[in-house]
Amino acid sequence: xxxxxxxxxGLVQAGDSLRLSCAASGRTFSxxxxxxxxxxxxxxxxxxxxxxxxxxxxxxxxxxxGRFTISRDNTKNTVxxxxxxxxxxxxxxxxxxxxxxxxxxxRNDYVYWGQGTQVTVSS
Numbered sequence: 001x002x003x004x005x006x007x008x009x010g011l012v013q014a015g016d017s018l019r020l021s022c023a024a025s026g027r028t029f030s031x032x033x034x035x036x037x038x039x040x041x042x043x044x045x046x047x048x049x050x051x052x053x054x055x056x057x058x059x060x061x062x063x064x065x066g067r068f069t070i071s072r073d074n075t076k077n078t079v080x081x082x083x084x085x086x087x088x089x090x091x092x093x094x095x096x097x098x099x100x101x102x103x104x105x106x107r108n109d110y111v112y113w114g115q116g117t118q119v120t121v122s123s
Contacts, residue, residue, distance in 0.1 A: 002026050002112040004096045009117030012086055020081040020117060022096030032100040034072065034079040035059075035110060038092035038119075048094070049081060050104035059104035063089070086121045093118050 008020040022034060035050035049070040050059040058070055069082040079096065094117050097110035 002029055002098060004098060004112055004114035006094060006096045006114045006117040009094060009119045011120045011122065014087055014121055014123050016086050016121070017082070017084045018086065018119060020083065020094055020096075020119075022079040022081075022114060024077040024079075024098065024112075028077050029098050029100045029112070030074075032098055033102055033104055033110075035097045035099075035104070035107070036070065036079075036081045037095045037097060037107075038090075039095070039116075040089075040092040043092075045095075046092075047107040050107075051079060052104055057104050083119070086119075088121050088123050091119060091121045 003026045005023050031053045033050055033052055036048045037045050038048050039045040048061055049068055051070045051072055055072055067085045072079040096114040098112040099110045102109050
């Protein structure tokens with residue numbers, strides 16, 4: 001079993017930056033994909049970014065392109081989401097998710113999920 005734990009959320013002002021971390025433990029998944037989702041109150045969960053095991057393939061949803069950067073350090077079993085130029089509409093609970101197979105483009109086949117970390121952006 002794989003456990004994912006997110007950290008790094010918080011309350012920031014518009015224009016600020018945050019870096020989220022997703023640490024994997026247990027039976028870590030090698031060769032898989034790690035993604036970030038977010039869910040704002042009253043809205044559906046949104047697929048934000050993803051990265052392949054090698055880091056050679058990434059995905060970003062349009063609204064975060066150029067502002068968010070996903071990366072990973074496999075020696076630490078950790079995936080990061082650097083969020084710059086934060087906007088109020090980025091406010092949400094951010095979830096880390098993982099899967100052993102597949103691509104960064106497919107969003108509905110993640111099997112491992114973290115508990116989420118709150119990101120709140122004030123104006």
